[in-house]
Amino acid sequence: MRFSKQRELIQDIVQRTNSHPTANWIFNKAKKEISNISLGTVYRNLSQLNKDGVINIFYDDNIARYDWNTVAHDHLKCNKCGKIIDIKLHNRELKKEVLKQYKFEAENIEITISGICENHMNFKEK
Amino acid sequence: MRFSKQRELIQDIVQRTNSHPTANWIFNKAKKEISNISLGTVYRNLSQLNKDGVINIFYDDNIARYDWNTVAHDHLKCNKCGKIIDIKLHNRELKKEVLKQYKFEAENIEITISGICENHMNFKEK
DNA sequence: ATTTAAATAGTAATGATTACTATTATTAAC
DNA sequence: GTTAATAATAGTAATCATTACTATTTAAAT
CATH class of the missing domain: 3.30.1490.190 (Ferric-uptake regulator, C-terminal dimerisarion domain)
Incomplete structure (x- = not known):
């Protein structure tokens, strides 16, 4: 996996909040830094980061939420x-x-x- | 709330399985009895039955599953x-x-x- | 039997997520 | 530094579960 400023930004956003954000929330935050970032990029990187154990996913009712806390809780x-x-x-x-x-x-x-x-x-x- | 054979059928289907079915599974089962039943009718009645405490809903990852067992478990x-x-x-x-x-x-x-x-x-x- | 409104079928719309594709950018080799 | 290879992206279209809409049907009260 090689560097991308988009992935770095997405990781930062997730790791700097305690609000268990949705993909869309992260997308809107990210647009403030990289105005033309794509929602697909957000989703792709979130699941990549999850696979790599950097962040955590869980589902609240039927929407995905992301969490910097990777320890089971x-x-x-x-x-x-x-x-x-x-x-x-x-x-x-x-x-x-x-x-x-x-x-x-x-x-x-x-x-x-x-x-x-x-x-x-x-x-x-x- | 008044009688409908669709709702009765949907309730029966949920109550006769242990498989925690999805709305779509229930829809396909129901079509065997009422060939032109609508998916919207299935969803509407499932949430109605849930509100009335007749059946239970829970989410497996991000899709709804229905359960005849209304006792918390x-x-x-x-x-x-x-x-x-x-x-x-x-x-x-x-x-x-x-x-x-x-x-x-x-x-x-x-x-x-x-x-x-x-x-x-x-x-x-x- | 007539009337009234709840429930339906069929279809369109929505919202979250994934897939696709041409373009861009990272990185390794020269 | 330039070039080549290809991973990652932006933008858009597609998918899947679910909800909303509307004209029609139907339960049930009078």
Whole structure:
């Protein structure tokens, strides 16, 4: 794989946000630097970067989101504001349980918890 | 909501399979009974049935799958054969943990575990 | 039987993503 | 530095899942 300023820019954009952006968001950001960059280039490089383990992809409902955090982790999604929060749950026990009970060898565990985030709770004891 | 033979058929199709079918699969099945049924009718009724709590929707990567099982549950997905297996993990602790650590009120927990199913393991002690 | 509006079939539109192709630009060899 | 080979790009068209639209059909209330 050889250098391209487009790929470098795309990688930078993903790595400089915590917002789990979509391809389109990244595309719009990128256009500010390279005005004629193509959406196809964005998609191609995002999947390339993912294959190389530089960035992570996950799906929120039915659209792809990209994440600089390549360590396996989980997500909290607020039903009020749509915000997605990264968390790390310890799922060693889950793997064991699944292997024992279902004879299933877990490779990847993805936990998405939807609910209400701190800022949008009906403040009780807060 | 009033009766329609299309909706009744669609409900039957979803409730008579364990295969977590896609809208298109359901559409093709339905055509065998009602040859001129429309794909739009399938989608409209599937989301209607879901709103009414009769069936469940979840997303596998980026396509919708439908499930007669409306009780919250989790999925094992085999990377070899693509089969999706229903399981029920006890996630009461997860909810508690998330509330304590992240002040996040969990409403729905979706765990998708991908890996290798029993039939496609490299048989060791099996 | 008549009326009313919900549901449908058929088709067009949308939005995300992928594929295609002529052109551009990186890099290796001279 | 120039040239050659070919990877990557821009721009556009195509695809796939899903939703929207509209004239027609049909359930069901009167």
